[in-house]
Amino acid sequence: MKKVLLITIILLNTVVFAQKGAKIEFKDKDNTIDYGTVNKEDDDGVRVFVFTNTGDEPLVITNVQSTCGCTVPSKPTEPIAPGKTGQISVKYNMHTGPIRKTITVESNAVNVEEGRIALKIKGEVIEKPVVNLLEKKKTSPMMQ
Template identity: 70%
Template sequence: MKKILTFIAIAAFGLTTQAQTGAKIEFKDKDNTIDYGTVTKDGDSGIRTFEFKNTGDAPLIITNVQSTCGCTVPTKPTEPIMPGKMGKIDVKYNMNPGPIRKTITVESNAVNYEGGKVPLKIKGTVVAPEQVNIMEKKKTLPSN
């Protein structure tokens, strides 16, 4: 009987520690990814915003946000995000022509991600604006 009570006590303790309490971060964008699509270097500022909500029961503290390269500059919230409130992380890509495939790592006290680290991704393609050479002879059809 004593063994059964001990087993029940251990099982009950294990179940209560499984319930996650604390800050939780949930991003609005599907798969935590923002798709720039196809954009032109001069026609887009390169700034996008990842919106998130603290769905936990404790203040969410974003301790660090870093990119995989210097061409992408993220900015993090400076104040804790209270339970039920929204926050945002702005990302500015430098709009170099070519494909965009970058990862931004968010470090926080969120309990719903291992170690509080959340990967965010940006993707898309930047195309150079069409160059017009005024010295080039225009090819036109003769008009009748």
């Protein structure tokens, strides 16, 4: 009797956890892209999140939105077939200072709660120091 009960529990768990449908898996660790420290003048602020549909049905990204207007995401317009990759581009407007933004992706993925997943960008934007070649260099009193 105990063996039958154990086999029934194992089979029930297998059926419950074997989800059918589209599944989304992002390449970046913790779904985060780190800009690092970047110069405002040298970087266009565009980064790309690459993902794969690891499910058995087409993955449809229905909406992608940012926490503020300084970060503009763009989503794929066509469904992503099983086994194929897609991308979500994010353009940050490169305001000087720290970057800490979240992008919410809504989809038909069955492996994330309610089909929603949060992507994050982080880093720091600095301005390139201005070097004035005409300015006289200061010398220390020790060098005189």
